[in-house]
Amino acid sequence: MDNDVSLPRDFDALRTMILDRREVLPKRLAQIAAYALSNPDEIAFGTAASIAQTAGVQPSTLIRFAQHLGFDGFTSLQSVFRERLRERQVSYEERLSALRGDTHGLSTNRVILNGFLTAASHSIETISHNVEEEVLESAVNILAGAETIYLLARRRSYPITAYMAYAFGKLKIRNQLIESTAGIDPEILSFAKPSDAAIAISFSPYASATIEHAAALAARNVPVVAITDSAFSPLAQSAKVWFEAAEGDFSGFRSLSGTMALAMALTVSVAEKRRSF
Amino acid sequence: MDNDVSLPRDFDALRTMILDRREVLPKRLAQIAAYALSNPDEIAFGTAASIAQTAGVQPSTLIRFAQHLGFDGFTSLQSVFRERLRERQVSYEERLSALRGDTHGLSTNRVILNGFLTAASHSIETISHNVEEEVLESAVNILAGAETIYLLARRRSYPITAYMAYAFGKLKIRNQLIESTAGIDPEILSFAKPSDAAIAISFSPYASATIEHAAALAARNVPVVAITDSAFSPLAQSAKVWFEAAEGDFSGFRSLSGTMALAMALTVSVAEKRRSF
DNA sequence: ATCAAGACGGATCAGTTATTCCATTTTGTC
DNA sequence: GACAAAATGGAATAACTGATCCGTCTTGAT
Structure with a gap:
């Protein structure tokens, strides 16, 4: 033209x-x-x-x-x-070597990036194998029935709940992110009723605040859905249902990719479930 | 048949x-x-x-x-x-092939989870091919030389900077997360000098605060490293270097996995670079 | 040589495609 | 603020898509 x-x-x-x-x-x-x-x-x-x-x-x-x-x-x-x-x-072989262990001729930066990308893809794989149907379903049921969903996480797990809070907000699902900027978390959590629910996320070494809050909620019969790294996690004991999300890590930092995907899936599934009410 | x-x-x-x-x-x-x-x-x-x-x-x-x-x-x-x-x-393809395609006999929850996992793995693939060596290196150089690193992101990108803030803290790298809980972001940012640097993250539809802050910093010669989704992003114009991170999404929510891995790689690379000073 | 079972060709069909067209909205100019 | 020009949304359309169906042909066992 x-x-x-x-x-x-x-x-x-x-x-x-x-x-x-x-x-x-x-x-x-x-x-x-x-x-x-x-x-x-x-x-x-x-x-x-x-x-x-x-x-x-x-x-x-x-x-x-x-x-x-x-x-x-x-x-x-x-x-x-x-x-x-x-x-x-054509150049496909050269690309292949990029992510494999082959670090020849790669810059330090690139090696680090590849490390995190590989860790992330491992996380995703692990999640896809480890998440069981029944666990997923009962978690969604608990959350879909809750009036308010409380989100508990600290430090490295905090970004996950931050994103969940954003997504729940967009989906018009009432939620409360426990951030402790003013140190009044216990007071906020004391409002939680058995008709509410909580999502707690923590990996070893577990953040003590998350553990304590989850335990406190469980003691008052508020159902807790946990995402953690093993059956030995103190979170698993407070939780009604819990997911095992062993994240890959690189140079000490967890990838979060798998957990993030699981968290988003939970979020959207809950919204989906509510829509069918 | x-x-x-x-x-x-x-x-x-x-x-x-x-x-x-x-x-x-x-x-x-x-x-x-x-x-x-x-x-x-x-x-x-x-x-x-x-x-x-x-x-x-x-x-x-x-x-x-x-x-x-x-x-x-x-x-x-x-x-x-x-x-x-x-x-x-190819290797990813093989590993994840089980995830794709047939949704027969799967529960809604599982379909959603697979959706997010697939989106995440796509993100990771995309990042691994789109990030160019020179861009990565100059970004690391800028950040490694900065006195304070300012972290700008809102809404769905916020979790990324939240994690970066955590990691930078662990690595003893001075940083400032712009969170605006008290609405004093402009004041905090006005402290930024050309010897500092900023990381700005935003995807379409771009958060106006992030865009404005990045532009303001750029105008005062504070180098900005951006992570965004295309050359059309307003962020790309304020940035000295920028990464293209086209995230896969599922039912409207971005996966963040690729961006998260890139962000962590940047963080650790900066720490690595500083150690060599 | 016979004959059934499978392979094949080609017409046919329902669904989808890229494209066009036109009424409406948005933009830019004076 | 008025007007022309450009851009846009959405319905309409003609061409083409993958798939089906059925009559004909090939194959190979008897």
Whole structure:
């Protein structure tokens, strides 16, 4: 349309072209541009309709986007994304060595990054094998029935509950994150009733505050769902149901990836369950 | 349909299966088998009609071929070929293949959990391929040289900086988490000097506070390292270096796994670098 | 040579595709 | 603030998709 002279044949050229025009693109077209560059595989394999949906636009906008760049339709734009995947296949062996133990010629930084990525992927694997159907179901049941969900975690586990608090909030599920900025946690927790529930997360070495709070709640018949690392964890004793989430770690820091995925799954499952009430 | 118990979910398994049956396959089906193994890319991208033509058979034969192998149609066979191109990390693919695809007979809870686990593993893969050596190095250099590291993130990105704050603390690296509980963020940030540095994390839809703070810091020559989702992000403009971390998501919630691993790698790399001073 | 069982080709079908078109909204200019 | 131009959403459409079906052909055991 407005650029017939140089229509990009390969992905890099296309990428550059899009980045060049980023400021002059209309809103929806820019939205697609951003999506396309960060999810090129989706463009390569998806259909106009499916891509439009995940990118949050209309299919027609996708076609306009392609035409705006000089292609004669979505299909020709898509073929550039497909070409990219075919070519990349060549350098695939070199990529493989990146994550394997092969640290030759890699910078320290890269070794560290790979370490964390590997630890993360191990966590995910472990979770997927260790989580049992019944445990998952009863945890979801407990939480879905709760009036308020209390979130207990400290230190390295705190980010998990922070994200859960955010997600519960978005999903309009009442929750209370125990953060102790003012040191009044015991008072807040004293409001918890048996019709509420708590999620407690802690790994060895266990944060004493989390353990104590969980025990206190359990003593008052508030059901506790725990995520911890073994059956010997003091959390497991206070918990009505508990998940074993042995996280991989690298140089002393846990990956959190598996636990994070489990936590989000719990969150969304609870919302899903409530919707069916 | 001579369906065996297990139908291959990844390309290698499919390849082995086809090679096993090579002699027992009827003529036309063998013809397709040979074509498929030597032109896997064509199968991945083509349509049943186009593949049939270049392979010299009828489209219906292609579908019969797929069904003969135990798939329920050409489409499911094709998805195996597509998966092969999509997953650059073969080892991950093998490990996680159990997770993907069939949701038959799984509980809703399990489907949701698998969704998050898959999204997490995608994130990790993406990060491992998108992070470039130079970007990583210059980010580490900036941060290692900083007196105080300011951590900016809101909402869904907040858990990342929360964990970084914890890890930096453990590693005795001076840092300041911008949390705004008292609404005095601008004042705290006004202390930042060019000899400090900031890490800003935000994904679309970007948290305005993070964007503004990052821009303010950049304007005062405080170097900003950003983690965001595309070149279109307003964060990328304020940043001296920025990482692209397109996180997989499931039912609207980002996985955070890849970003978390990247953040931890940055944290530890900075500590490592400082130790060498 | 016969004949049943499987393999095959090709017409057909329901569903989906990319695309077009037009009414409406948004944007930019004077 | 008014107006033209551009952008956008969404319904409509024609082409094409994968899959099915059935008559014909091939194969191989008897």
